[in-house]
Amino acid sequence: MTITKTKPAKTGYHNLCPGCGHGVIVRLIAEVFEELGVEKEAVVLGVGCSCTATPAFGAMDRFQAAHGRGTATATAIKRCRPEITLFTYQGDGDAYVIGLSETVNAAYRNENFVAVVINNNNFGMTGGQMSWTTMPGQVTETSIHGRDCGYTGEPFHLPEIISEIRGFHPAYVARGAVYDVKSINQTKKMLKNAFQAQLNNEGFSLVEILSPCPTNWHMTPLQCKEHIEDEIVKEYPLGELKVRKGEEG
Ligand SMILES: Cc1ncc(C[n+]2csc(CCOP(=O)(O)OP(=O)(O)O)c2C)c(N)n1
Numbered sequence: 001m002t003i004t005k006t007k008p009a010k011t012g013y014h015n016l017c018p019g020c021g022h023g024v025i026v027r028l029i030a031e032v033f034e035e036l037g038v039e040k041e042a043v044v045l046g047v048g049c050s051c052t053a054t055p056a057f058g059a060m061d062r063f064q065a066a067h068g069r070g071t072a073t074a075t076a077i078k079r080c081r082p083e084i085t086l087f088t089y090q091g092d093g094d095a096y097v098i099g100l101s102e103t104v105n106a107a108y109r110n111e112n113f114v115a116v117v118i119n120n121n122n123f124g125m126t127g128g129q130m131s132w133t134t135m136p137g138q139v140t141e142t143s144i145h146g147r148d149c150g151y152t153g154e155p156f157h158l159p160e161i162i163s164e165i166r167g168f169h170p171a172y173v174a175r176g177a178v179y180d181v182k183s184i185n186q187t188k189k190m191l192k193n194a195f196q197a198q199l200n201n202e203g204f205s206l207v208e209i210l211s212p213c214p215t216n217w218h219m220t221p222l223q224c225k226e227h228i229e230d231e232i233v234k235e236y237p238l239g240e241l242k243v244r245k246g247e248e249g
């Protein structure tokens, strides 16, 4: 396996929709690697717009997992090659719906890698179907009158679950967003903490990132920013849910 250092300047092109958050997030990860001096890194991609974002990862080693199986694949890779700085990169549908079992089990075992989950409140790549993270009342292809939580269940909060339930001991859990400069800088710090935890062998980290999907939200990029800021963060509050040992308040 050839592994080369990735610098932000070397991240590749992307063919995502205009205003999509994926490109910003990939850039943040690459910047964090440079700042932490990471030389051997690899990403396990989920199925969804995370794989549309594939070229953006440029020189990083990339593994394509089956739908929902990212954290199971990453578990195997990290156990065989612990020297690789490894992360999964998945959408909410991939990591929390189809791959819920794999994600929960990796967190439960405290596997030593970082799970990055892009929460855009829908199944983006397939045309905008309802996900467990879809907002109450949100219109999607499969909730055409708006999500009815009495029928479908409430929006789903995996970061809160693995941070609060007895028996789970993840190293670091946080929720960030990429809708303005402040939230982008805050998210970068979260990603840095997560990767530092892995480098210190502290165990599993999960960073969920609220990300705009202008195409399936049927909004302009500016409307997406306002929607996240005014509505989504009320349902999915930003911040650190589990801080690293030694960093507690
Ligand atoms: C086993 C399987 N089931 C369903 C699909 C179809 N599929 C491809 S991407 C996707 C949704 C991905 O949604 P999400 O993980 O939220 O990522 P996004 O595209 O929103 O970034 C689905 C259902 C598939 N490829 N394989």
Ligand code: SF4
Residues within 6 Å of the ligand: 016, 017, 019, 020, 021, 022, 049, 052, 120, 124, 125, 212, 213, 214, 215, 216
């Ligand atoms: S469908 Fe949404 S998440 Fe996918 S590339 Fe387009 S804007 Fe991004």
